[in-house]
Amino acid sequence: MTLTVRNLGFSHVQQPSLIGVDATFEAGKLIVILGPNGAGKSTLLACLAGLLKPDSGTACLHDADITHMAPTARARQIGLLPQGAETHWAITSLALVALGRIPHMRGAGTSSDDRKAIAMAMSATATEGFAHRPVTQLSGGERARVLLARVLAGEPSWILADEPLANLDPGFQLDILNLLRRQAEAGKGVVAVLHDLHHAVRFADHLVLLHEGRLFAQGSVDDVITPANLAHVYGIDANLFKDKEGAVQLFIKGKVRP
């Protein structure tokens, strides 16, 4: 299964936010979208999730145009973890995770398939312990895991996550990244918008770097995270190095001198 965008363009009130983006994402990989604020990361993700209709070009799941898929069929294939961790009512974690089954529900109530998927999602995210607590009473890290469990409960083949680490402590950030990593290893396609370059370097299989609405670079960590690219896109002086254990790390020295 692949997720493909061809010549994708989108304008927010006449301000172009995506221009001619071409990319192909493969399942089984953790794909990270990078770029400075306003580069069009969330817009790209929203087009992939079918939330926005591109002004030009196409976003396709395998060979089906995402904007022309029936919403429910699309929702079964593509799960979105939206930005901002919104939870408006004090419902229990279990009830929140169950919302992920909505695309699969026909009549009233939950089927045994629903209950099985919910249980698996909660066990994968280690959230069973607070299944009956209201989400509004959970810590940020717990809530982030419950929200991810909600996406997993829908059993989508693709998981799109828009800034899933925002407002989380470093430990919780790593929890979420490891969970996404495991989903990719299990064969799902995972596309995450991240801000932290260090995490991107450590966890991504494939990187997409956006700059002013255009695709600036894509490929492996070595292809994308180059001093020249980082200086041009972020205005920072940074380079990759191997640490004592042989892992590739990023070191940011400072801003590029004008």
Next chain:
Amino acid sequence: MNKRAVTSLLLLLTVAAFLLSLMAGKVWIWPTSWMADNADGWIFLELRLPRAVLGLCIGAVLGLSGAVMQGYLRNSLADPSVLGVSASAALGGVVAIYLGLNLLPFGLFACAMLGAGSSILLLLVISRGGGPVGFILGGMVLSTLAGALTAFVISIAPNPFAANEIINWLMGALTDRLMADVLTALPFMALGVALLLSTGRALDALTLGENGAKSLGINLLRLQWIIVLGVGLAVGGSVAVSGVVGFVGLVVPHFIRAIYGEQPSEILLPSAFGGAILTLTADSLARLVPGPGEVRLGIAMAVLGAPFFLLLLLRYRKGAV
């Protein structure tokens, strides 16, 4: 407490409130004389029965509309009267009476429903992105405007009788409605209720915000139109026959949430029961107040509802709502 048991209890209380409304008043009418061929029987058939049926229906409609609007706007301060929907329905009705459209079949209903439906649309347009406070402010603007325009129409009424008719209808009451009026309103309200009850799953999905709901395959535009149509029919229909009865939709879902939890779909039907219980009981009590006349239901509900709204606002300021 077991939810099924609570729902049975609510059903039982609804029946009890309905029976109370049939019996209570300056003249108590016991079930033994309901079918009697005398004054009591006449009062029962011509006055009490339509009034109780009307109380049951508009209470259920208002409670349900409040629950749906609160779920849709993700704002527990929403309610048809707080957000100016009832006032706009009333404006529609007043314009209908002024133009004489109320003499046409369904004229008053159509105008009241149009007023209710278009006010929600307007509210969605002017308050988009304003957050909870934005909706309350938008609703305030709408209800003030609708109130002013209503006053204007009354002031240019061609004769004092027309003005009197309008004012009487506006104040919100269940008294002296003909069974025929009630039966005319019923299908509209029933259709509105059916539409509103169908929104449960979409309202649940909106717990995750608009993008979350859309990504679950929920068609938000369709949901918006269902709610505009449903509230328009339900609230418009209820205002057309009983004037403005406020705060039922605000108060009831809060009590229901305390019992059933906050999941929007879980509180829809119970809120309809709760609205019916509150309205029937308040109307029965209003009848029992000693004195020559009786307190109008619309006024009684406003006296009860306004302090409750203030309490919610204060809690909201503390971030507890």
